[in-house]
Amino acid sequence: MTHKLTGDQLLTTDPLARVEGEGAMTVRVRGGSVTDVELRIFEPPRFFEAFLRGRAYTEPPDITARICGICPVAYQMSSCLAIEQVCGVRVDGPLRDLRRLLYCGEWIESHALHIYLLHAPDFLGFDGVVDMAPHAPEAVERGLRLKRVGNEVMTLVGGRSIHPVNVKVGGFYRVPTRAELRTLREPLLHAREDALETVRWVSGFDFPDFEQHQEYLALRSPDSYAIEGGSFVSSSGIAFESADFDLHVREEHVARSNALHARLHGVGSYVVGPMARYTINHDVLSPLALEAAAAAGLGATCRNPFRSIIVRAVELVYACDEALRIVAGWEPPSQPAVEVTPRAGVGTGATEAPRGVIWHRYRLAGDGTIRDARIVPPTSQNQASIEEDMRSFVQDRLDLPTDELTRQCEQAIRNYDPCISCATHFLHLHVERA
Amino acid sequence: MTGSAGATDVALVVGVGNPDRGDDGVGRAVAALVRGRALPGVEVAEVRADPTVLLDLWEDRHPVVLVDAVCSGASAGALVELDLRRHRLPRTAIASTHGFGVAEVVELGRALGRLPAALVFVGVELGDVGLGAPISAQVLAGMTEAANRVAALLRPATIRSSPPRCSPPG
Numbered sequence: 001m002t003h004k005l006t007g008d009q010l011l012t013t014d015p016l017a018r019v020e021g022e023g024a025m026t027v028r029v030r031g032g033s034v035t036d037v038e039l040r041i042f043e044p045p046r047f048f049e050a051f052l053r054g055r056a057y058t059e060p061p062d063i064t065a066r067i068c069g070i071c072p073v074a075y076q077m078s079s080c081l082a083i084e085q086v087c088g089v090r091v092d093g094p095l096r097d098l099r100r101l102l103y104c105g106e107w108i109e110s111h112a113l114h115i116y117l118l119h120a121p122d123f124l125g126f127d128g129v130v131d132m133a134p135h136a137p138e139a140v141e142r143g144l145r146l147k148r149v150g151n152e153v154m155t156l157v158g159g160r161s162i163h164p165v166n167v168k169v170g171g172f173y174r175v176p177t178r179a180e181l182r183t184l185r186e187p188l189l190h191a192r193e194d195a196l197e198t199v200r201w202v203s204g205f206d207f208p209d210f211e212q213h214q215e216y217l218a219l220r221s222p223d224s225y226a227i228e229g230g231s232f233v234s235s236s237g238i239a240f241e242s243a244d245f246d247l248h249v250r251e252e253h254v255a256r257s258n259a260l261h262a263r264l265h266g267v268g269s270y271v272v273g274p275m276a277r278y279t280i281n282h283d284v285l286s287p288l289a290l291e292a293a294a295a296a297g298l299g300a301t302c303r304n305p306f307r308s309i310i311v312r313a314v315e316l317v318y319a320c321d322e323a324l325r326i327v328a329g330w331e332p333p334s335q336p337a338v339e340v341t342p343r344a345g346v347g348t349g350a351t352e353a354p355r356g357v358i359w360h361r362y363r364l365a366g367d368g369t370i371r372d373a374r375i376v377p378p379t380s381q382n383q384a385s386i387e388e389d390m391r392s393f394v395q396d397r398l399d400l401p402t403d404e405l406t407r408q409c410e411q412a413i414r415n416y417d418p419c420i421s422c423a424t425h426f427l428h429l430h431v432e433r434a
Numbered sequence: 435m436t437g438s439a440g441a442t443d444v445a446l447v448v449g450v451g452n453p454d455r456g457d458d459g460v461g462r463a464v465a466a467l468v469r470g471r472a473l474p475g476v477e478v479a480e481v482r483a484d485p486t487v488l489l490d491l492w493e494d495r496h497p498v499v500l501v502d503a504v505c506s507g508a509s510a511g512a513l514v515e516l517d518l519r520r521h522r523l524p525r526t527a528i529a530s531t532h533g534f535g536v537a538e539v540v541e542l543g544r545a546l547g548r549l550p551a552a553l554v555f556v557g558v559e560l561g562d563v564g565l566g567a568p569i570s571a572q573v574l575a576g577m578t579e580a581a582n583r584v585a586a587l588l589r590p591a592t593i594r595s596s597p598p599r600c601s602p603p604g
Contacts, residue, residue: 069483117486117534130538133545140546147486162483 025413027394034395037387049373057083057342057368058169064360064375065163070113073106073158074353075375076167077228078360081242081349083169086364087340094333095171097326098157100228101181102164103351104323105153107227108146108191109161110354111312111319114417115198116143119309122411123205139201142194146316149191153184153323171337181330188327192320196292199313203296207306208408210393214385215267216276219352225281225318227352233280234264235301242350245359251376262381269384272356273416274311275302289318305389305415312417342368353378355417379418386416445476445588446495446550450502450536452482456567457510457560460577461502463569464558467581476588485539489548497552499584502536503560510561511576513583518553554587556580 028036048067052060060079065072077099084091091099116139117129126132133140151161156176158164166173215238219230232240232248240248251260264270279301282293293314302311344366350359356378363372393412397405449465451458462480469478479491492498504514516523523537543549558580561570569577 113486113534128538130541130545133542137546140542144486144489148490151484151487 025390025409027390027409029394029398032398034391034398037391037394039383039387039390049375052362052370052373055370057087057340057362057364057370060360060362060370060373061167061169062165065167067375067377069162070110071106071353071355071358072163073103073154073167074351074358075360076164077103077351078349078358078375079362080167080169081229081351082347082360082362083349083364084338084340085243085347085349086345086362087169087343087347089170089338089340091171091338094175094331095336095338096228097330098172098175099167101323101326102154102157102167103227104319104326105150105157105161107150107319107354108195108316108323109150109154110417111316112143112146112150112198114354114414115202115309115312115316116140116146119411119414119417120202120205122407122414123202123207123309142197142201146191146194146198149187149320152187156180156184168337170340171335173336175332175336176330177332178330181327184327185324188320188324192288192317192324195313195316195320196288198316199292199296199310202309202313205309207304209304210306210389210396210412211303212271212305212385212389213303214388215264215270216279217264217270217272217357217381218276218280219350219357220280221284223284225277225284225286225315225322227322229349229351232350232357234267234270235276235279236267238264238267242348242359245348245350245376246361246374249359249376249381251380260376260380261384262376263384269388270381271385272378272381273308274315274355275305275308276356277352278302278311278314285314285318286321288321289314292317305412308415308417342366355379356381379416382416382418386413386418389415443475444495445473446492446498447476447478447584447588448488448491448498448500449478449480450482450485450500454566456562456564457558457570457573458503458563460558460560460569460573460580461500464501464556464577464580464584467577468584471581471585473585473588485536486534486542488536488539489543489546492543492550492553493548496550497554497588498550499554499556499587500536500540501556501558501580501584503563504557505560506557508559510559510570510572511574512559513576513580514555514557514559515583515587516555516557518555519549519551523555556584556587 024040026038026040027034048064052063055063060083061076064075064079067075121128121132124132129140154161154164159166216235217232219226220233221230232245248265250263250265254261282300296310298310342364344364346363348359348361350357358378359376361374362370365371389412390409394405394409397408447465447468449462451461453459453462465478465480481487506514518540523540558573558576561572
């Protein structure tokens with residue numbers, strides 16, 4: 001049975017499927033207006049920052065990787081950058097290239113998972129990929145192939161695809177030989193073709209007419225699409241370094257969520273992730289990725305969050321391109337890591353996880369003991385924007401039957417590829433018409 | 435529906451679970467017991483997360499036995515067995531990677547025509563899944579029987595003639 005949201009009503013989503021973690025969404029409608037939107041994250045806090053206190057400066061890459069099975073590399077890389085900053089070490093050259101290659105593997109795996117297994121079924125009217133598979137078997141197989149190649153990259157460079165074990169502060173425990181990396185060339189060439197086909201496929205979907213107006217925040221590097229480092233730049237031109245993140249971003253507790261909400265000073269809510277990255281960095285995409293974006297109808301910016309699936313597909317092309325570039329030019333360094341000697345101080349590191357920028361800050365004692373740690377993952381930064389999106393999205397669709405509205409709300413939330421397990425960690429949806 | 439094209443006579447046992455969550459690690463522990471028996475023509479694999487790898491792992495393998503912890507309300511350590519060519523696992527979105535668990539992968543394989551010709555699920559009822567907890571005594575006590583049952587299932591005739599020993603829960 002369906003109902004329309006005409007009076008005072010409540011729309012809810014029960015545990016939201018196809019997102020990571022435990023949470024719920026409640027939308028209250030009174031007198032034909034949306035009065036309240038609450039993204040409630042009730043998955044308990046996981047206390048990783050507290051675990052890190054008292055541990056050695058060498059441990060965060062392995063400890064923080066356990067926060068997420070989808071984006072462990074993001075946690076490893078941001079923690080390494082932060083600790084290396086404290087210790088006055090900069091990792092560059094082939095070791096930085098290898099970090100970028102590992103990160104490309106994570107982007108390929110994560111984006112393929114979200115596009116094909118989690119998000120595409122929304123656009124094609126299926127409850128999930130299992131229901132979609134008999135109707136689009138070639139597409140599902142393509143997604144699985146892409147995911148497999150991402151896993152191959154992570155396994156070869158990181159030691160294994162989930163929670164890689166080959167990353168250390170200063171670099172890696174072991175670097176691959178040229179011959180070993182060369183084995184990735186053929187799979188990546190096929191993956192790049194699959195990624196291009198992905199852009200063509202998703203750009204043919206029907207997209208709801210909807211625009212978001214929040215500030216976009218992403219990392220930017222001078223000569224490449226920022227992944228494993230960079231400086232913060234926003235869509236209105238606010239720019240700052242990682243070390244100044246907490247001068248510009250304020251985290252606040254809201255009673256409905258075990259994940260802190262983040263607000264950009266002088267702006268308010270903001271969006272991190274593929275939409276922000278594309279808007280701020282599209283000019284430094286590879287020619288092939290730019291060409292694919294243009295053919296898919298993406299301009300210099302993208303403000304419809306439903307079209308984030310196209311942006312992810314373009315980033316898939318780019319990640320394959322970048323991985324191929326690094327594989328082709330790989331010359332192993334003489335040492336797998338730079339020596340990192342501990343010293344007292346504070347350091348920060350920021351990198352671009354598949355679903356948005358992730359920031360770490362550590363304070364070390366002179367012997368390298370961690371005195372204090374802060375981790376700001378992407379989903380917690382996007383919480384307030386998800387609520388704002390839902391407020392205007394639902395307001396314009398109050399004439400829809402409740403079950404259809406609920407379905408579209410879930411799709412809108414999945415635009416963000418939220419990872420509640422990272423944010424603390426998500427999702428039931430309630431639309432309340434009291 | 436047919437099984438994977440080009441299936442060999444190499445059998446596969448896959449233990450699924452997280453050994454850092456107490457009894458959730460029992461699938462992998464049972465797989466390790468089977469590995470220790472060094473059965474000829476039998477490969478053993480363990481999957482901790484991302485069960486989509488099952489679609490590749492079981493390609494060209496026959497028969498295939500999946501071992502995992504289950505939560506049905508039975509006594510801890512109790513065994514449940516399902517012929518997945520004929521029955522479905524209940525689909526849940528709890529504690530899996532972006533809501534994609536073993537049951538979803540089995541159904542995805544069925545939809546894509548990528549199930550092995552013989553695929554049996556052996557479930558061990560879990561008790562304690564505390565963080566960092568060891569496998570509980572009750573579940574430990576049921577592990578040898580589970581390994582024995584897996585070994586018996588690896589004889590193709592057993593799988594082909596074996597009716598399911600219970601109905602799919604839920």
